[in-house]
Amino acid sequence: MAKKLIPLAIAYDFDGTLTPGNMQEHSFIPNLGVSKKKFWSMVKEHSKKHDMDEILAYMDLMIHMGDSKSVRIDKKSFIDHGRGLCLFDGVEDWFHRINRYGKSIGLKVQHYIISSGLREMIEGTKIAKKFSYIFASGFRYDQHGVAKWPALAINYTTKTQYLFRINKGIPNSYDNEKVNKYIPDSDRPVPFSNIIYIGDGETDIPCMKMVKYQGGFSVAVYDPKKRKSLNKSSPKDKCMKLRDEGRADYVQPADYREGKKLDLLVRAILDKVVAEAHLSKLVK
Numbered sequence: 291m292a293k294k295l296i297p298l299a300i301a302y303d304f305d306g307t308l309t310p311g312n313m314q315e316h317s318f319i320p321n322l323g324v325s326k327k328k329f330w331s332m333v334k335e336h337s338k339k340h341d342m343d344e345i346l347a348y349m350d351l352m353i354h355m356g357d358s359k360s361v362r363i364d365k366k367s368f369i370d371h372g373r374g375l376c377l378f379d380g381v382e383d384w385f386h387r388i389n390r391y392g393k394s395i396g397l398k399v400q401h402y403i404i405s406s407g408l409r410e411m412i413e414g415t416k417i418a419k420k421f422s423y424i425f426a427s428g429f430r431y432d433q434h435g436v437a438k439w440p441a442l443a444i445n446y447t448t449k450t451q452y453l454f455r456i457n458k459g460i461p462n463s464y465d466n467e468k469v470n471k472y473i474p475d476s477d478r479p480v481p482f483s484n485i486i487y488i489g490d491g492e493t494d495i496p497c498m499k500m501v502k503y504q505g506g507f508s509v510a511v512y513d514p515k516k517r518k519s520l521n522k523s524s525p526k527d528k529c530m531k532l533r534d535e536g537r538a539d540y541v542q543p544a545d546y547r548e549g550k551k552l553d554l555l556v557r558a559i560l561d562k563v564v565a566e567a568h569l570s571k572l573v574k
Contacts, residue, residue: 295398296567298484298560299456300388301497304405304412304426306490306525307544309375310513313407317371318352321361345406345427345443353429353437365410365435372414378513380546380553385420387548391557395564400480404452406444406493423461425452446493450500453487456480482506484563486556490544491528498537507539507559511552514543 305312315326322329329351337347356363385401392399400422403412409426412418427444429437442463444452451469455461459479460468475481482504487497490511498508510532512525523531532538542552 293396295393296396296484296564297480298392298397298399298486298563299402299422299480300399300486300488300556301402301404301453301456301501302487303489303494303497304403304407306513307488307494307511308381308417309377309415310516313372313375313411314348314352316376317374318361318368318411322355322359324355343443343445345445346440349427349429349440349443363437365429365431365437368408368410368437369414372408372411372418373416375411375415377415377417378544378546380548380550382416383548384546384553385417387553388556388560392560395560396567397560397564399560402452402456404444404449404497406446406449409442423456425455425463447496449494449497453482453485453497453500456485457482483566486559490525491532495532495537498532502537502539508537509540509542509552509555510538511542511544514545 302308312326314329319326319329324332333344333348333351336342336351337344340347342350353363355361389399401420403421403424403426405412405424405426407426409424409428412424412426418424425444426442427440428442430439430441432438454469457478457480458469458473482501483506485501485504485506486509487494487501487506488509488511489498494510498510502508510529512529516525526541529538529541533541540555542555543550545552547553
């Protein structure tokens with residue numbers, strides 16, 4: 291009889307975690323004819339003017355600016371934008387390597403995205419099929435695939451509910467009844483102690499803090515090629531601050547290649563999860 295594998299989930303932010311920068315900046319914003327600095331400034335102004343969530347503000351501007359500048363705002367175009375996204379070193383073969391290592395020590399590793407970015411752009415990337423589920427902001431489309439209205443907007447605080455969806459085994463964004471239903475910890479498919487959250491900054495603080503508080507592991511990553519700019523902390527310094535403040539457990543460069551620090555760290559966490567599972571059986 292095959293040995294039952296221990297479930298473990300790794301949840302990732304996307305922008306700045308698996309890919310440098312924000313996904314909209316690679317091709318969509320340039321197509322609008324504005325700089326990324328100008329676009330995000332407009333998002334903040336739009337949000338403040340209408341007292342609206344910034345995620346809804348950027349999605350609203352994408353529709354209206356796209357319409358006014360004859361830039362296609364449809365599902366196919368978003369997927370095409372996703373195909374052009376660059377990934378950090380080692381990301382493409384990361385999932386296979388971690389899954390293989392996990393299985394070798396008795397774990398079933400599953401990967402999830404929890405992102406404020408666009409689901410359809412992520413679905414266009416080379417790694418989209420590596421995830422058990424992609425929880426990300428997305429549009430409602432008409433019969434021609436044209437974006438008409440935000441269907442889902444995930445901001446830095448609402449991100450946390452998707453950790454509970456992973457914890458309780460709910461592979462969708464709409465079932466609010468089940469996510470709020472009481473389920474004993476022992477009956478949940480993936481205990482929080484078996485969840486790793488990997489993110490890159492302040493928008494990930496609620497998820498990092500909650501996973502850490504619940505006994506899981508939070509990892510802050512930074513772009514190793516990005517240096518300190520004028521009057522701004524370096525990405526590494528920002529992540530170190532998260533660790534020093536007790537938000538993140540660990541800080542590593544976003545270098546996913548085999549043998550690099552992040553790879554070794556995650557393997558060590560997997561080893562610890564297995565060891566803890568064995569110990570808990572011995573003391574029962």
